[in-house]
Amino acid sequence: MAVxxxxxxxxxxxxxxxxxxxxxxxxEGLKLDVSGEQSELLDRLIQLGAPxxxxxxxxxxxxxRTRDENGQVIAKAESxxxxxxxxxxxxxxxxxxxxxxxxxxxxxTARMKYILCPNTILQAVLKDKxxxxxxxxxxxxxxxxxxxxxxxxxxIVQRTNQKxxxxxxxxxxxxxxxx
Numbered sequence: 001m002a003v004x005x006x007x008x009x010x011x012x013x014x015x016x017x018x019x020x021x022x023x024x025x026x027x028e029g030l031k032l033d034v035s036g037e038q039s040e041l042l043d044r045l046i047q048l049g050a051p052x053x054x055x056x057x058x059x060x061x062x063x064x065r066t067r068d069e070n071g072q073v074i075a076k077a078e079s080x081x082x083x084x085x086x087x088x089x090x091x092x093x094x095x096x097x098x099x100x101x102x103x104x105x106x107x108x109t110a111r112m113k114y115i116l117c118p119n120t121i122l123q124a125v126l127k128d129k130x131x132x133x134x135x136x137x138x139x140x141x142x143x144x145x146x147x148x149x150x151x152x153x154x155x156i157v158q159r160t161n162q163k164x165x166x167x168x169x170x171x172x173x174x175x176x177x178x179x
Contacts, residue, residue, distance in 0.1 A: 088168075
């Protein structure tokens with residue numbers, strides 16, 4: 001695509017700084033096709049003449065695991081998750097409403113117990129791949145967490161189902177900018 005106006009050049013510079021998932025979110029919000037590579041999404045938005053964008057990413061959950069791809073126990077993950085369960089169980093006033101996406105991409109809220117996740121713990125979890133790589137839709141979020149963790153609020157949450165089982169997960173949401 002040939003960039004023709006100064007407004008399109010300005011828009012290109014703004015949008016080219018965004019990840020493919022951020023561009024998809026913008027396209028979705030504008031009721032545009034969300035398929036294709038990052039360059040195709042960028043072209044679509046520039047051709048539309050989309051207004052200046054702000055960062056936007058939905059809160060999400062990242063399931064954690066204690067076994068690797070070969071079914072072998074990840075010892076550090078297992079002991080850390082046991083420790084987090086203990087901390088969550090013994091903490092006081094640690095219930096909170098968390099907003100997140102379901103498997104169909106719809107937002108919902110759930111009340112869960114949690115503890116905060118410092119960036120040092122987050123980086124160790126990501127480095128040692130304690131998350132499930134089968135959730136490929138979270139690859140871009142994980143890449144953002146690895147490069148710019150300060151942009152997100154991260155909590156370690158205990159997610160329970162109606163049968164009484166529970167999982168330890170990371171809840172990730174973009175930090176709200178000061179007005």
